[in-house]
Amino acid sequence: MDHLIAPLPAPVALAEGAGNFKLANRLIDRLLAGPLQPGLKERLSFERERLERLRLAYPYDRRAAQKILRGRLKNFRNAELDAWIKAGYAAPRLIDGRERFMSSFASNIVFCDSRLKRRLKVQDTAGEESLGKAMARVDELLAGAPPARYRVRARVTLTLKKNPAGKVRCWLPFPRVGDQVSAARLLAASHEKYRLAPPGAEQRTIYFETRAKRFWAEFEYEISEWLPGGPKQGPVPAAAKRYLREEPPHIVFTPQVRALAKAIVGKEKDPYGKARRIYGWLTANLTYNFTLPYGVFENISERCLADLKGDCGFQALAFITLCRAAGVPAKWQSGWALRPGRAGYHDWAMFYAGRWRPADISFGTSRRRAGQEKRRWFYFGNLDGGRMVANSEMGAPLWPRKRHWRTDPTDNQSGEAETAAGNLYYDRMKTRLKLLSYERLG
Secondary structure, three states, rough: HHHHHHOHHHHHHHHHHHHOOOHHHHHHHHHOOOOOOOHHHHHHHHHHHHHHHHHHOOOHHHHHHHHHHHHHHHHOHHHHHHHHHOOOOOOEEEEEEEEOOOOOOOHHHHHHHHHHHHHHHOOOOHHHHHHHHHHHHHHHHHHOOOOOOOEEEEEEEEEOOOOOOOOOOEEEOOOEOOOEEEEEEEEOOOOOOOOOOOOOEEEEEEEEEEEEOOEEEEEEEEEEEEEOOOOOOOOOOOHHHHHHHHHHOOOOHHHHHHHHHHHHHOOOOOOHHHHHHHHHHHHHHEEEEEOOOOHHHHOOOHHHHHHHEEEEHHHHHHHHHHHHHHOOOOOEEEEEEEEEOOOEEEEEEEOOOOOEEEOOHHHHHHHHOOOHHHHHHHOOOOOOOOOEEEOOOOOOOOOOOOOOOOOOOOOOOHHHHEEEEOOEEEEEEEEEEEEEEEOOOO
16 A cells, blocks of 8 residues: 555646546656656556546436435435535535546435435335344343354355456455454365465455456354453553554554544543543544545545544544554454344454454444444444454455555455456456355354
8 A cells, every 4th residue: 555655746636636637647647757756656656546446436427316316215305415415415526527426425325314214215124123133142242141152154256247358366355263263164166276365364365366257255264252351451562562553544643643542532541441432432423434445545544534434444444543643552353244144344443452352433333323322332342243354454465466456455355356457446346245154153
């Protein structure tokens, strides 16, 4: 992610801000002719890719946006869209003179105004029932039930939308052994030849290299509910001290971050107490929103704290950044969130207080919005067993290394693919997750 560190020259940034992507590209071409300061060539080269990713992320004009809202909400009136834009619930942008809406704008409007859930034409009753069962288990743990262990079987499939020209290099997420995951094994794969990253790889994958349109892996792993307990104080081991540092571009101690961290923790000296205050402030003030693809952001934690909105990864990075700025080691963990009948991408965080402990900020935010305070605080220092952990580090390299730009330079939850000609972005592939079984072992 180092290619995002150098700031854009003012003419390019101004053209982009005005929505003049064509001009921005012309300016980039001129600047790339040189001379350039160190790091700027890589930044400008990626900026052309970033502009195209932004264009793809805003697929709808106003008429299409109104049609989508009309299909999702009862009694929708066109004037409501303008009201939601003025309220900050939707944020269209100009791209080369045309107003465009991001792909998830309609869902974000509902997230921002929960009263709109009653107007949805299709209610997710199955999802609510599944969530209810998961939360019932959280209640058992809150009541003192011992943590259980689960055997989970799942499949991930990546399908290209067009037949590839030549060999495809494909990396699919695979369960990482460590922390709450005690074992993982491959059950079946789409191709006989593959390379499986080491069990404790920071971003663990199964890798294929062949001429094909479809890649899949079926695996099984054992995971425990995570209730660390034990002493909450003690010296920070040397291995954890690296998680006190800045990691540009997304973990940076800007003046705003330093001031906010100081205001939140106040006179608290204990690392556990500091992390608890940060978690409490974030879950009280953040609103869940789908975001643009992570690869288009220059500083995710800064964006989350400025908007007080973001998805699970945004919220996790805001927590990690504030914790580190306050002197509490904190790091990344991610993969999928699972519950019977459901599997989806998910990110959360870990912090060090006597030992490593989990913190799921977006789960806490959602429980706060539902008025479920005990469940909200469960996700500070504890974690349910409905996870597939693939990544323990943000921005860690894939194995073997990718040759072209990554679709997601931060994480790997849905898989990456490329050919000799270049990266295969989201618009050229589709990933499907499937939970096959979820068995409690004890």
